[in-house]
Amino acid sequence: MNRSAESGSPAVHAGEKSTVRGYLRVIRAIVWKDLAAELRSREMMSAMLVFALLVVIIFNFALELDVRTRENATAGVLWVTFAFAGTLGLNRSIAIEKDRGCLDGLLLAPIDRSALYFGKVMSNLLFMLAVEAVIFPLYSVLYNVNLFVPGLLLVVFLGSWGYVAVGTLLAAMTVQTRTRDVLLPILLFPVVLPVLVPALKASDAYLQGLEMPAIMPWLNLLIVYDVIFTALAFMGFDYIVEE
Amino acid sequence: MEPMPKALKVLNWLTGALFLAALYLSLFFAPREAVMGDVQRVFYFHVAAGWVGALAFLVAAAAGVLLLIRREHRWDGVALASVEIGVVFTFINIVSGSIWARPIWNTWWTWDPRLVTATIMELIYLAYLLLREGVEDPDRRARFAAVYSILGFLTVPLTFLSIRIFRTIHPVVVGSGDPTATGAFDMSPRMRVAFFFSLLTFTFVYATLLWHRLRLYRLSEKLDTLKIKLLS
Numbered sequence: 001m002n003r004s005a006e007s008g009s010p011a012v013h014a015g016e017k018s019t020v021r022g023y024l025r026v027i028r029a030i031v032w033k034d035l036a037a038e039l040r041s042r043e044m045m046s047a048m049l050v051f052a053l054l055v056v057i058i059f060n061f062a063l064e065l066d067v068r069t070r071e072n073a074t075a076g077v078l079w080v081t082f083a084f085a086g087t088l089g090l091n092r093s094i095a096i097e098k099d100r101g102c103l104d105g106l107l108l109a110p111i112d113r114s115a116l117y118f119g120k121v122m123s124n125l126l127f128m129l130a131v132e133a134v135i136f137p138l139y140s141v142l143y144n145v146n147l148f149v150p151g152l153l154l155v156v157f158l159g160s161w162g163y164v165a166v167g168t169l170l171a172a173m174t175v176q177t178r179t180r181d182v183l184l185p186i187l188l189f190p191v192v193l194p195v196l197v198p199a200l201k202a203s204d205a206y207l208q209g210l211e212m213p214a215i216m217p218w219l220n221l222l223i224v225y226d227v228i229f230t231a232l233a234f235m236g237f238d239y240i241v242e243e
Numbered sequence: 244m245e246p247m248p249k250a251l252k253v254l255n256w257l258t259g260a261l262f263l264a265a266l267y268l269s270l271f272f273a274p275r276e277a278v279m280g281d282v283q284r285v286f287y288f289h290v291a292a293g294w295v296g297a298l299a300f301l302v303a304a305a306a307g308v309l310l311l312i313r314r315e316h317r318w319d320g321v322a323l324a325s326v327e328i329g330v331v332f333t334f335i336n337i338v339s340g341s342i343w344a345r346p347i348w349n350t351w352w353t354w355d356p357r358l359v360t361a362t363i364m365e366l367i368y369l370a371y372l373l374l375r376e377g378v379e380d381p382d383r384r385a386r387f388a389a390v391y392s393i394l395g396f397l398t399v400p401l402t403f404l405s406i407r408i409f410r411t412i413h414p415v416v417v418g419s420g421d422p423t424a425t426g427a428f429d430m431s432p433r434m435r436v437a438f439f440f441s442l443l444t445f446t447f448v449y450a451t452l453l454w455h456r457l458r459l460y461r462l463s464e465k466l467d468t469l470k471i472k473l474l475s
Contacts, residue, residue: 166394173387177377187374190367191394228397236390239311 026111030119031126034093038127044092048131052085056139070143075204078139078147079159079196082132086163087185089127090171093120098175107241117168117237121230124164132156151206151215155222159199162226166192169233172240195229198222245462251454258444258451265437265444273437276428283428285343287437291445293336293361298449299329300368304396307389319385320464322392323375324456326368328449333365357413360398367395 038044059077063069097103097120106116140147167188174183189196202218269287276283303325310318340358341351352358371391378384414428430438 169390169394173374173390174377176383176387177374178379179373179377183374183377186370187391190363190370191391191398193363194398225397229394232394232397236393239386239390242386 023112023115026115027119027122030106030116031123034120034123035126037096044089044096045127045130047092048085048089048127049134051088052081052131052135053138055081055084056135056142060142071145071207072204074139074143074145074147074207075200078135078156078203079200081135082128082156082160083163083189083192083196085131086128086160086167087188089131090124090164090167090188091175091181091184093124093127094168094171094175095180103241113238113241114234116241117234120172121164121168124168125160128160128164129157132160145207147207149206152203155199155202155206155219158219158222158226159195159203162195162199162222162229163192165226165230165233166195169237169240172237176240192229194225195222198225245458247458251451251458254447254451254454258447261440261444261447265441268437268440273434274431276434278428279347282343282346285339287441288445289336289339289343290438291441292332292339294442295445295449296329296333296336296364298446299325299332300364300392300396302453303329303368303392307392310385310389316381316385319381319388320457320460321453322388324453324460326371326392327456328452330365330368330372332445332449333361333368337361337365355413364395364398367398371395 056077059073059080063073063077094103097106107113136147139145167184170187170191171184174180174187177183198218198221202215202222205215205218265287269284273284273287275281303322306318306322306325309315310322337358340361344353345351371388374391375384375388378387
């Protein structure tokens, strides 16, 4: 919160908030605030990372990965790991805002509510990409597969975007319910499946080295659902945070 | 207790009569399917239940949009009633499909895209009901439920299209799909009559149930305000 007051204050000057530059500046201020808070406490990233690593290790025992099945299961293991670690981060990222009345503070600020939504999406996306950036080389070393395929990186980005776009909205919703922590995955996973399934299929196709015609339908579906979910969540966010 | 409106009474009897007729049409009037035998008759109610599920979720999403725009609380009642009915009929759809699949596909369940997407649809609306449980403030509950029902509805078209965009063994009977799917068949004119009559009947069943559920919703709201009045 302090951070946002320092670096975000120019954005809230009257007259500027309606311009695109002002809007972007608000988003940047919110992202910066989240990053600064995380850099000081490191509680979210460390929890997400350790959890993600544990999921990867448990899969090793669950699937008794020999070389063949390991190659076939890679995309699945990766996306399950990201999805699980993602809910942890999403829950935390909104709970932090809620706990000490920070969310009320943000809502009181004379900024566009949608800028608040996009700011939270951006910072959640950054946290998720950071976890993925650590898991990728680790997984490559542990299981001896090369994950650094350009196409796969694009799919991971698009999949994470769709996941976070819906996840941020639903986290803002579940944080205000009685059963806040358990409710998020139950609400999120079935809804976000149209993003996770094509992301998983496309990742698998890239890892198997398939040709573009086999991958394109999945990429298209992924992009279409990214756009739809982002638009809908952006419209719905206002109704979620209003009192 | 307000008396039941006359139109609703008429609708009750009409729906009952239609249902009996639909039973007759699908059990006796429609011919025995040549390859699958009598188990194919499940098809008439299976598709009709699936149709009601999708329709109910569409109505819930539309009620959600109306609630958010107009801010009228009654749309929350429509959405809740519709989702409850949709959950029950989607369940009937899944179970009846399973009963059909046992002799035809030789398994109760297979991880076919259509089956999975239908199940996910069911899970979304079970989550919807859980979400409602978790919020006490009625205004907020209505808003949250509305947003979630709109988000959730995005997977319903995916369910409908799943047998058309993915490779699947689920037969596409209406709008000619892959005839090689296990269990695909061409409808004879009599079958078509039974099929469309079932769809119509189930739509009436949906409307009747929705009306009853709405009355129940209003009565329970009335009860709540009376309770508050009594306690204060």
